[in-house]
Amino acid sequence: MHVAFVSMRTAQHHETGATERTRRVAEALAARGHEVTVCCARWWGGTLPAFDQNDVTYRAVTDEPAAGSFGSKLPFRLLKTKPDVVQAVNSPPGHVVAAKRACRLLRVPLVVDWWQDAGDDWVGYKRAARAANRVLVPSELVRTQVREHGAAEERIETVPESIDxxxxxxxxxxxxxxxxxxxxxxxxxxxxxxxxxxxxxxxxxxxxxxxxxxxxxxxxxxxxxxxxxxxxxxxxxxxxxxxxxxxxxxxxxxxxxxxxxxxxxxxxxxxxxxxxxxxxxxxxxxxxxxxxxxxxxxxxxxxxxxxxxxxxxxxxxxxxxxxxxAAYDHDAVLDRYLDVYREAIDERGFSLGLF
Known part of the structure; x- marks a missing residue:
């Protein structure tokens, strides 16, 4: 399976709960043999358009983290990447909406991993919640917040953090x-x-x-x-x-x-x-x-x-x-991510022997 992550800032820019969660899942998927691309702002030196680290390919959408230009260029990057499923962080919420435009053209599902709201863009978060085919949340606290943004209960999945x-x-x-x-x-x-x-x-x-x-x-x-x-x-x-x-x-x-x-x-x-x-x-x-x-x-x-x-x-x-x-072990939680991806792909009718 080819999974494309959308995260303008990565853990290499700044370690936060959201960026660490994205890095851990991306690297774990790559270790399982899946193809993983992270669409992000450039964090590596030089002018290379992509950089591989721990079997994950990071592709630069912009040279610096800039929400406006990143959102405008993101759909073109995703169209070139051609993933089977897209997973986007929820913040900035405009990037979720931008990713949705590419997903419609690619006919692939959009999964949003919702860590927490950053800022008070209520309208943006409502659009992001409604754009997702699936919303992943780490806890019931965040589930409640996502429901308040308008996400349908049946599209929200709780996927906790994990330990070794x-x-x-x-x-x-x-x-x-x-x-x-x-x-x-x-x-x-x-x-x-x-x-x-x-x-x-x-x-x-x-x-x-x-x-x-x-x-x-x-x-x-x-x-x-x-x-x-x-x-x-x-x-x-x-x-x-x-x-x-x-x-x-x-x-x-x-x-x-x-x-x-x-x-x-x-x-x-x-x-x-x-x-x-x-x-x-x-x-x-x-x-x-x-x-x-x-x-x-x-x-x-x-x-x-x-x-x-x-x-x-x-x-x-x-x-x-x-x-x-045991249900919180790294491997067990990664299986939950994969189950969500497969269900989202199957719902769109495009499960083509990718697994």
């Missing part, structure tokens, strides 16, 4: 921290709630780790010092899965407090590693969806409730792995 279940099973256990927080330390991370909860427990014995980096790291470290808990909170920066999974396997509690999470991937890793997931409810976060109905999670509404829940977790038996997350 084999890594969770095989990784060693690192017991340097009892309590872990992990997120980019930027606006909306709300790490203050985590630190305030720890301060409530300063008379108890514990060790904590903050995994992640960003513009608020220095401020966060200063807050820990002001609360007089900096001697027990280790700031570890960004870590690859091979390094943070052992820490999660050795921890008892994972605290999720960020204000905006289309999908709480770090929390998913922690739950698979046997942590008790404590989620401070936020209207713009889907994190509570991962702990609802589980025996190893709880929703709280304030730093004080979070502190109480951390204290209560001391009575829970420690675990280093949960068997309940």
């Amino acid at each position: 279940v084999d890594l969770v099973r095989d990784a060693p256990v690192d017991r340097r921290a009892d309590i872990v927080y992990a997120n980019d330390l930027d606006e909306g991370c709300n790490v203050e709630s985590f630190l305030l909860a720890l301060a409530e427990l300063r008379t108890q014995t514990w060790r904590a780790a903050v995994i992640g980096d960003g513009p608020l790291r220095e401020t966060t470290e200063e807050t820990a010092a002001d609360l007089r808990i900096d001697d027990r909170v280790a700031f570890l920066g960004d870590l690859p899965p091979e390094e943070f999974v052992p820490i999660l396997k050795g921890a008892r509690v994972f605290a999720q407090t960020a204000e905006h999470e289309p999908f709480a991937t770090e929390l998913l890793w922690a739950l698979a590693c046997g942590c008790i997931g404590l989620v401070e409810y936020q209207a713009g976060s889907s994190a509570h969806e991962l702990v609802t109905g589980t025996g190893r999670g709880r929703r709280v509404t304030s730093p004080q409730e979070l502190a109480t829940a951390i204290s209560d977790a001391a009575d829970e038996p420690p675990r280093t792995r949960s068997e309940n997350y």
